[in-house]
Amino acid sequence: MRVGVVTFPGSLDDHDAQRAVELAGGEAVPLWHGDTDLGGVDAVVLPGGFSYGDYLRCGAIARFAPVMDVLVPAARGGLPVLGICNGFQVLCESHLLPGALVRNDHQQFACVDQRLRIERVDTAWTGDFAQDEEVTIVLKNGEGAFMADEHTLDALEGEGRVVARYLGPNPNGSRRAIAGISNERGNIVGLMPHPEHCVEEGYGPGLDGLPFFTSVLRAVVDA
Amino acid sequence: MGTVVVDVMPKQEILDPQGQAVVGALRRLGQSRFSDVRQGKRFTLQVEGEVTEEVLAAAREAAETLLSNPVIEDVVSVRELVEGEVASS
Numbered sequence: 001m002r003v004g005v006v007t008f009p010g011s012l013d014d015h016d017a018q019r020a021v022e023l024a025g026g027e028a029v030p031l032w033h034g035d036t037d038l039g040g041v042d043a044v045v046l047p048g049g050f051s052y053g054d055y056l057r058c059g060a061i062a063r064f065a066p067v068m069d070v071l072v073p074a075a076r077g078g079l080p081v082l083g084i085c086n087g088f089q090v091l092c093e094s095h096l097l098p099g100a101l102v103r104n105d106h107q108q109f110a111c112v113d114q115r116l117r118i119e120r121v122d123t124a125w126t127g128d129f130a131q132d133e134e135v136t137i138v139l140k141n142g143e144g145a146f147m148a149d150e151h152t153l154d155a156l157e158g159e160g161r162v163v164a165r166y167l168g169p170n171p172n173g174s175r176r177a178i179a180g181i182s183n184e185r186g187n188i189v190g191l192m193p194h195p196e197h198c199v200e201e202g203y204g205p206g207l208d209g210l211p212f213f214t215s216v217l218r219a220v221v222d223a
Numbered sequence: 224m225g226t227v228v229v230d231v232m233p234k235q236e237i238l239d240p241q242g243q244a245v246v247g248a249l250r251r252l253g254q255s256r257f258s259d260v261r262q263g264k265r266f267t268l269q270v271e272g273e274v275t276e277e278v279l280a281a282a283r284e285a286a287e288t289l290l291s292n293p294v295i296e297d298v299v300s301v302r303e304l305v306e307g308e309v310a311s312s
Contacts (some may be wrong), residue, residue: 057292064289093292100294107240147237147295173238 001026001217004041006071006087008033008062012049013084013196020196021045024213033065042220043080043124044071046087048140048194058101058143059089068094080124080187080216085141088180088190097181097190098156099148104141105173113205114139114193115167116179120160123186124219128211134167135208137193144192145173146181156181163189225274226304227282231291232263266290267304274303 003021005028007014018028029041038044052061062068068090075081075096083091091097104110113136118129129135148156153175156162164180172192180191195209233239239261246260268285270278279301286298
């Protein structure tokens with residue numbers, strides 16, 4: 001199973017994402033923002049970081065990178081895509097997911113081991129979790145507050161598209177404590193916390209991030 | 224040579240933490256008459272010729288597609304820079 005990881009200028013966590021893919025048993029395929037094809041990969045991760053320096057708005061410039069011209073239609077066609085942190089922001093700016101991520105309400109960068117509840121387990125990226133499983137994943141961001149109008153939030157809740165929710169005090173002012181969402185089909189997931197930092201003993205709070213990467217390998221095999 | 228000015232502001236219903244930080248700093252300076260501050264963005268777009276209706280239409284399109292995100296921001300104005308106004312320092 002080949003999982004592409006896109007590197008934009010300013011991506012930070014692309015190598016950690018590649019490493020997570022390999023630790024889960026997949027083959028990581030580096031993709032470049034200027035690529036005009038996806039190299040036949042079975043899934044794609046948009047990693048965390050500060051693509052294009054977060055200029056204009058987080059993810060706003062990355063949305064128009066050449067690789068997105070091929071990724072957006074592939075994602076609409078069912079290719080599994082996981083956007084982590086900055087990658088989540090890129091997915092929202094690309095209109096593959098609704099809403100937007102804005103500056104944390106407390107105006108400070110958050111860097112914590114965050115408790116989450118996994119609320120949707122029939123996505124390509126969460127099949128290896130149990131319904132409502134509680135996990136701890138690293139959260140690190142300055143603009144991580146999920147925003148959408150009430151109508152969109154009600155639709156996301158009603159359609160069961162909230163993938164992960166923060167437990168305990170809301171770490172960034174996200175509406176309804178939303179940490180991650182998906183499209184209707186469940187192949188596209190955006191997540192503020194960083195599962196790729198929780199895949200190896202001795203690094204991070206545990207191994208709770210690994211199922212995101214094993215899930216997609218299984219989803220691709222089953223597809 | 225003409226210039227188009229595009230102003231973008233965070234939507235009213237979206238918390239503006241940067242504006243909140245600024246209003247807090249103003250209070251510490253003794254400027255307590257300003258009860259709220261919201262921080263937006265101004266873009267100046269230069270064109271070789273005159274600012275025609277067509278140029279303004281293209282600027283509006285740029286404002287809606289790239290310069291702002293309609294989920295969290297409003298484009299509050301797209302207009303020609305008036306004579307004597309400073310585009311940038």
